[in-house]
Every structure is written in C-alpha cells, then in structure tokens.
Amino acid sequence: MTAGKFIRTIFFIEILQGMALTLRTMFTPAVTRRYPKVKRPVQPGFRGLHALAKNEEGKMKCVGCGLCGAYCPSQCIHIYTTEGEDHNKVVDRYEVEVLRCVYCGFCVEACPFGAISLSEHYEYSGYSREEFYMTKDMLLANWDKYFTGKKGERYYKDFWGPKSEDFHGYEGQAMFKGIKNEK
Amino acid sequence: MNEILGTIIAPDTVDILIKYGINILIILLKIAAVIAVALLHVAYATYWERKVIGHMQVRLGPIEVGWHGLLQPIADGVKLFFKEDIIPANADKPLFYLAPVIFFVSALTSLAVLPFFEGFVVANINIGLLFLFAMSSLGAYGIIVAGWSSNSKYAFLGGLRSASQVISYEIAMGLSLVGVMLMAGSLNLSDIVRAQHQYPTGMYAIPQFLGFFVFVVAAFAETNRLPFDLPEAESELVAGYFTEYSSFRFAMFFLGEYTGMLIMSSISAICFLGGWTIPKFITDAIPFLLNVPGIVWFLIKVYAFMFFYYWVRATLPRYRYDQLMAIGWKILIPLALLNIVITGLVKILVKG
Numbered sequence: 001m002t003a004g005k006f007i008r009t010i011f012f013i014e015i016l017q018g019m020a021l022t023l024r025t026m027f028t029p030a031v032t033r034r035y036p037k038v039k040r041p042v043q044p045g046f047r048g049l050h051a052l053a054k055n056e057e058g059k060m061k062c063v064g065c066g067l068c069g070a071y072c073p074s075q076c077i078h079i080y081t082t083e084g085e086d087h088n089k090v091v092d093r094y095e096v097e098v099l100r101c102v103y104c105g106f107c108v109e110a111c112p113f114g115a116i117s118l119s120e121h122y123e124y125s126g127y128s129r130e131e132f133y134m135t136k137d138m139l140l141a142n143w144d145k146y147f148t149g150k151k152g153e154r155y156y157k158d159f160w161g162p163k164s165e166d167f168h169g170y171e172g173q174a175m176f177k178g179i180k181n182e183k
Numbered sequence: 184m185n186e187i188l189g190t191i192i193a194p195d196t197v198d199i200l201i202k203y204g205i206n207i208l209i210i211l212l213k214i215a216a217v218i219a220v221a222l223l224h225v226a227y228a229t230y231w232e233r234k235v236i237g238h239m240q241v242r243l244g245p246i247e248v249g250w251h252g253l254l255q256p257i258a259d260g261v262k263l264f265f266k267e268d269i270i271p272a273n274a275d276k277p278l279f280y281l282a283p284v285i286f287f288v289s290a291l292t293s294l295a296v297l298p299f300f301e302g303f304v305v306a307n308i309n310i311g312l313l314f315l316f317a318m319s320s321l322g323a324y325g326i327i328v329a330g331w332s333s334n335s336k337y338a339f340l341g342g343l344r345s346a347s348q349v350i351s352y353e354i355a356m357g358l359s360l361v362g363v364m365l366m367a368g369s370l371n372l373s374d375i376v377r378a379q380h381q382y383p384t385g386m387y388a389i390p391q392f393l394g395f396f397v398f399v400v401a402a403f404a405e406t407n408r409l410p411f412d413l414p415e416a417e418s419e420l421v422a423g424y425f426t427e428y429s430s431f432r433f434a435m436f437f438l439g440e441y442t443g444m445l446i447m448s449s450i451s452a453i454c455f456l457g458g459w460t461i462p463k464f465i466t467d468a469i470p471f472l473l474n475v476p477g478i479v480w481f482l483i484k485v486y487a488f489m490f491f492y493y494w495v496r497a498t499l500p501r502y503r504y505d506q507l508m509a510i511g512w513k514i515l516i517p518l519a520l521l522n523i524v525i526t527g528l529v530k531i532l533v534k535g
Contacts, residue, residue: 015499022239022498032243 045159047103047118050096050134051142053156060140061115064091068107068116076100077107094139098124098132108160117160119146213305217294225441226256232493239497260434268430271334278332283428283435286325290442293318297449298373300459300477311372312364315450316357319405322443323349326414326424329436333427341423344504345414348404351511352411356401358519362394362526363387363454376458385462388455393522395455397515399491402447404511406440408492410499411507444492445485452484 008014033040042048053061064081076097084090107116119142126132134142147156192200230245230252237244245252270279296311298304308314323346330342364370366387367378379387388395404411415423425436452458459477466472502510 018498019494022494025241026235026238028241030238030243031241034243034246 042120042122046120046122047105048122049119049124049142049146050098050101050139051117051119051145051147052094052136052139053115053117053147053160054140054143060091060136061113062091062094063113063115064089064094065112067110067112071106071110073104073106074100074102091136094136096134096139098134099129114161117143117147117156119152120155121146210305213303214295217299217305218291221291221294221442221445222438224445225438226260228441228445228489229259230256231489232496235490235493236497239494263434264431266430268432269427271427273334274427275332275334278328282325282329282332283432283439284325285328286322287435287439287442289318289321289325290439290446293446294442296372297446298376298453298458299481304373307371307373309369309371312360312370312375312454315446316353319443319446320349320353322439325439329428330424333424335427337420337422338424338426341414341420341426345407345424348407348411348413348507348511351508352401352404352515355397355511355515355519356405358516358523359394359397359401360454361519361523362391365523365526365530366391372453372458376453376460379457380460380463385460385464386455386457391455391522391526393518393525395451397519397522398451398455400510400515402451403492403495404507406443406447408444409496410502412501413504413507444489448485448488448492451488452481456484458484
C-alpha cells in the first residue's frame with residue numbers, strides 16, 4: 001500500500017467523492033414526468049390505436065381484399081366479405097384484436113387504398129377483453145375521433161396515406177437526396 | 184375536599200399526596216408532549232427521507248398527496264392501520280404478538296432521558312447514557328424474537344444477522360462514548376451538555392473526532408440502516424426480520440426503526456455536537472444568537488444528522504456480511520480503545 005493510497009483509504013476520499021456527487025445531484029432538476037398531468041409528446045409516425053379510413057363521401061375506403069389480414073404477423077385482423085348487388089364485394093365484418101396486435105404497421109403498408117391507419121392515440125384501457133376486440137363500427141368511429149380535423153388529416157397524409165397515391169415526405173424526415181418533398 | 188380527606192388521613196400527608204399528584208401530572212404531560220412530538224417527527228422523517236433520496240436519484244419523491252406530498256405520511260399511516268393483519272399459521276403466536284411491542288416500547292422509552300433543551304427532560308437520571316445503551320440492546324430482543332417467532336427462513340436469518348450486528352456494534356458505540364464520559368465526568372446527559380458548553384470548543388466532536396467517527400459508524404449499524412442494513416436486506420432476505428408482519432404490527436417496527444434513528448441523532452447531538460447550546464466563541468462574536476431558544480439548536484443538529492443518514496443511504500451500497508463484522512471488530516473497537524487511552528492520558532497530563 002503506497003502512502004497516497006493509505007491516505008485515500010483512511011480519509012474515505014472515494015466515499016466523500018461519491019457523497020459530493022449525490023449532493024450535487026440533489027440540486028439538479030428531477031427528470032420525472034408526472035404522467036397523467038404531463039403527457040409525453042408523441043413522435044412523428046407513432047403507431048397507436050387502429051382506425052379504418054373514410055373517403056370524402058364518408059364511406060369506408062376498405063374494399064375487403066384481405067391483404068392486410070394476410071400480411072399481419074400476429075394474425076389479428078379478421079375480414080369477412082359477401083357478394084353484394086352488381087357482384088361487388090361487401091365487407092361485412094372487419095375486426096382487429098387489439099390485444100394481439102404488435103403495432104408493426106405492416107397492414108398499412110400492405111393496403112393498396114390506404115384504408116387502415118394507426119392513430120397517435122395510445123391511452124386506452126378497459127375491464128374486459130371485448131372492449132379491445134375492435135369491430136368495423138368501432139374502427140370507423142376511431143377514424144372520426146382521431147383523424148378528423150386539421151391535425152388528424154395532416155397526420156394521416158404524412159404517414160398513413162398510400163404512397164402510390166401521393167408520395168411526399170413530411171417535414172424533417174430523413175430521406176435520400178432528391179426525393180424529399182417531391183410530388 | 185381537604186377536610187373530608189383530613190378526617191381519614193393526617194393533613195400533612197394530604198399535602199404530600201397533592202404534591203405527588205401534581206408532579207405525576209406534570210410528568211404525564213411531559214411524556215405526552217414528548218411522544219406526540221417524537222412520533223410526528225418520525226412520520227415526517229419518512230417523508231423527508233423519501234424526498235431527499237428521490238431528489239438525489241433525480242426523482243421527485245412523494246408529490247401527489249397534498250401540497251408537494253406533505254400529507255403522504257398520514258395517508259401511509261391510515262393505509263397501514265386498515266390493512267389486513269396476517270399471522271402465519273405456524274407462528275409462535277404469543278412471541279409474534281410481543282416482538283413489535285418490545286421493539287417499539289424500547290425505542291420510545293429511550294426518549295425519556297433525552298434533554299431537549301435546558302431543564303426539559305422527562306427523567307433526569309444520572310445513568311442516562313447507560314439507560315440509552317440498555318434500551319437499544321433491548322430493541323435487539325424485539326428483532327430476534329420477531330425473527331424466531333415468524334417461523335420463516337428469511338425472518339430468522341434477518342433476526343440472527345441483526346443480533347450479531349447489534350451486539351458487535353454495541354461494544355464499539357459504548358466504547359466511543361467513554362471518551363465523552365471521561366471529558367464530561369458524568370453520565371447524565373444534561374450534565375454532559377453543560378460540561379460541553381464550558382469546554383473551549385463548545386463541541387466534543389472536535390477533540391473527540393475519533394470517538395465521533397466510531398460513534399457515527401456504529402450508530403448506522405445499530406439502527407440497521409444502510410450501508411449496514413443486512414438484517415433487512417431487500418435483495419437477499421425479502422424484508423428481513425419483519426417479513427411476516429403486516430398491518431399495524433409492521434407499522435410498529437417501522438416507527439421503532441425511525442424512532443431509533445431519531446434517538447441516535449439526538450445522542451450524537453447531545454454528546455458530540457453540544458446539545459441545545461452553541462459554542463461560546465460563536466455567541467461571543469454574535470451576541471444576538473443568545474436569544475434563540477435552545478430547542479432550535481438542538482433540532483438543527485438532529486435534523487443535520489438525520490440528513491446525513493439519508494445522504495449516506497442514497498450514496499453507499501450495502502456491505503458484505505464478513506466485511507461488516509471485520510469493520511466492527513478489527514477497526515472500530517481498536518479505534519475506540521485507542522481513543523479512550525488518548526483521552527485518559529491527556530486528561531491526566533492536563534490535570535497533573
């Protein structure tokens with residue numbers, strides 16, 4: 001044991017350094033976010049609760065092709081269709097088991113019509129599993145709730161609209177040069 | 184009243200009886216005041232600890248109940264009071280009931296001999312310091328009995344660890360205070376404070392720095408606080424000796440532990456930091472400070488020591504068990520003995 005080490009040991013230099021650190025930390029502002037009062041801002045492109053998109057006439061965009069259900073890795077999308085008048089497809093039931101969903105967003109990528117989208121809403125809770133078994137009506141209601149208004153429209157356009165229809169980047173998006181904000 | 188009694192007992196005896204009655208009444212009032220104030224302090228010590236440690240860990244601590252969480256201790260107390268009281272099926276029931284009472288009562292009894300300010304002490308006895316040691320040793324019985332009667336491995340191991348720890352550090356603590364006894368020439372806590380006030384530095388912590396250091400470390404171990412909280416090491420023993428306790432029985436252990444901290448802080452304030460007095464050279468420099476009541480200085484010292492408890496808890500990790508024993512027996516006790524020898528020699532040389 002050298003003299004320096006001996007002095008450091010008997011005067012608890014390291015412990016005192018640690019205590020100085022904790023004392024300094026005491027006067028720094030706390031990082032706690034008081035959640036229900038102060039909400040965490042949602043990042044761009046956040047994948048939250050599902051919604052079924054409506055077109056300008058207020059009708060469901062979904063045509064019942066079933067690509068989203070086929071693509072879904074957790075197989076939580078169930079689509080039931082029947083043949084209607086004029087031999088067109090009618091979507092009878094479109095159901096998402098929200099508790100099984102992993103929010104990968106593949107359904108949105110698979111959809112050729114931009115009919116399904118994920119909202120920024122993430123605070124949902126309930127007392128039974130049925131409340132999280134989203135039927136067609138519930139999913140359409142989600143659209144009215146989270147994608148109407150200027151903010152919702154903007155969000156849908158930036159992230160969940162089909163890229164084949166209207167391809168553009170959102171503000172601040174990391175992209176290859178020359179593609180950004182091209183229409 | 185007196186005439187009626189006078190026909191039965193002699194009038195002189197009646198006077199004596201009334202005097203005794205008034206004395207007992209005053210003592211009872213003092214006890215009630217001390218216990219009420221101490222328990223309030225204990226309740227808010229938990230709040231303060233959570234706040235201090237929270238901020239040291241860049242958190243906020245309790246903040247939702249009342250303004251900045253000020254009603255949190257009351258909410259905790261109400262919650263503990265109304266919780267289900269579970270007693271393990273194979274527990275030794277009489278001992279299980281008795282253990283928290285022993286622990287809590289021995290902690291509260293120590294309050295009796297502490298002088299809070301000039302002339303205010305419930306029991307002004309000449310063996311005050313010895314009484315405090317006795318009571319803190321008695322508290323260890325509560326812990327051992329709790330560990331034994333719970334009929335649980337964790338509680339038992341916690342109780343055994345606490346027993347050996349408290350016995351080991353009791354020696355170091357007793358020896359560390361011998362220096363103070365030698366300097367003050369008394370075991371009466373009020374006399375120790377008065378002797379300290381006469382001393383040039385006004386605080387025994389300066390000449391007795393070795394004893395003070397040993398006392399601080401031993402006080403941490405004696406109250407089972409970090410870094411020596413092995414009897415209730417959460418990561419190893421669930422909660423240690425009170426694992427099986429719930430509801431108000433648990434609250435009694437909890438209150439007893441914090442009262443123990445309060446008493447250790449008070450002992451350090453009285454024996455090393457000058458109790459209700461401040462050093463004479465300070466009052467000579469700023470005579471205005473003489474107007475401040477003694478209880479203020481006493482409380483400032485106690486709070487500072489309590490803060491030190493929390494500060495250490497937020498900083499240091501737990502010691503290994505063999506390290507704990509090695510510190511106690513191989514470092515602290517020799518240091519305390521050395522301190523006694525030096526103090527004694529200096530005292531003889533100065534007198535002679």
